[in-house]
Amino acid sequence: EKLSQKEVVPEEKSESEISRKTPLISKEKEADILGRLEEFEKSEKFLNRDMSLAVLAGQLDTNTKYLSEIINKYKEKNYNNYINELRINYIAYLLKTDSAYLNYKVSYLAEKAGFSSHSAFTTVFKSVTGISPNTYIQQLTQNK
Structure with a gap:
């Protein structure tokens, strides 16, 4: 019996599919960023008109990719909606x-x-x- 191409070669996953499933951040770093984010929420700094993802990442001593990932995962929204x-x-x-x-x-x-x-x-x-x-x-x- 002949095997179809699909059965022989597994489908390649796109980079975005792989990166979504691979944990980018250690649990410790995740908890640290989340804690800092909760402090930020209490500070009223979010009222600053110039508060961008990059500015906030700098204030929380992390990078925009990690911060965005944390907001998406734990707040279930993107940065702007958050x-x-x-x-x-x-x-x-x-x-x-x-x-x-x-x-x-x-x-x-x-x-x-x-x-x-x-x-x-x-x-x-x-x-x-x-x-x-x-x-x-x-x-x-x-x-x-």
Whole structure:
């Protein structure tokens, strides 16, 4: 009986498939980066408008590849979504806990959260919370 080509020669895996399955980072290094990332989350440095993956990697004393891998694996999102979610959750927390923020314009909240534009803030706010910043503020105001 003749063997087909596929049975004789195993399929080659692409480099990206191999690298996804191969652990790039030791467990110790992973835990270290994760710990530093959790400290970063408490620091409010994510509000810095210039906080890029490269800047954060430098602050956490790691490289962008490792940091990106950790965020993807443990936060289950890419870097931009991770930072944006931290920013939106921070503003949502301020709106809930400090009623003075309910009177601020959305453009001020966007700037405070580290967004470069009002529209980007509104888009991300809605994607994280499911409602626009104005609707969110209205709901909080009605519940007070």
